[in-house]
Amino acid sequence: MKIKLDPRYPIKLFYKVRNLVSRFRDPNFSTFQKFEYKVGPTDALNELKKLRYVRNLELADSGFINTALKEQLARLKNKDLLFQKDRTITPIGRILVFEGQDTVMNLMFGYSETENRNYLSYNKVNICPVWNVHSDAQYIKLVQRIYPSKSDELFMKHRYFHKDVAYLDKSIQKKSLAFFNSALRTMYSQNKFLQNGIQSIAPPTDFTDQLSRG
Structure with missing residues (x-):
């Protein structure tokens, strides 16, 4: 058996x-x-x-x-x-692209101190940013694909997270500022629908100038 x-x-x-x-x-x-x-x-x-x-x-x-x-x-x-992953990223800044009152794109920029890399997020899952390693070529393609749906105009707002970046090394702070300003220039120069100019950001001169994380 x-x-x-x-x-x-x-x-x-x-x-x-x-x-x-x-x-x-x-x-x-x-x-x-x-x-x-x-x-x-x-x-x-x-x-x-x-x-x-x-x-x-x-x-x-x-x-x-x-x-x-x-x-x-x-x-x-x-x-x-x-x-x-989000806990390892220091937020640098945000770019919002609008058509009228409607948000067309919400971009977050960040820096990983452990990896010494810049990151980009353009979507979220359960309010958590989905971080991708930043690539200039991919960023340009992303910017060029931002289109209005009801008009031929877009405008953008931006915010630099001074308080968050202030915890980083001074040399990294300068690089982060340059990285964010470069992203702003690319956004404006590579998307024909954006009508507003960009304004270069300078580091804060006193505490009242600092912006908190949004």
Whole structure:
């Protein structure tokens, strides 16, 4: 008589042991398992840590997780990475492009001290900027693709984040100012719909001149 082995048994055993260890090392895991697990719908969970608890408990119970849970884990992981990245970026300034009262484009510029790189963000996810390594060529293409929809005119407003940049090294402050002014000049020179000129920004001479992060 042949004994049919469950092909998922090794997975279930691994996660049973792992969860047992978690109960001793992580008090939050035990609390979640007792009071939250399977109490509400999994798709309502917006915390990556708790969703990982669900994954580990499901794998210990059945040896697999469904596609919906995998996709939700991937989304929350990507969201978590966005917020982690944002914490490493010092905001330099913002350029807003308008058509009348409507915002056409919202650009954020930043600097990573750990990477010694400039960054650009032109969209957000859950109010968190999506940062991309700045490229002059890509920035020019982006600027040239900004079009009005109701007229042939655009105008822009800009803001330099003196208070945030003030925490950086003096030499980096100068480079950041030059980088932001260059972005402003490129915006104006490469987009024919912008009618307003740009004004070069000088470092603040006293505290009252400083602008806070927007």
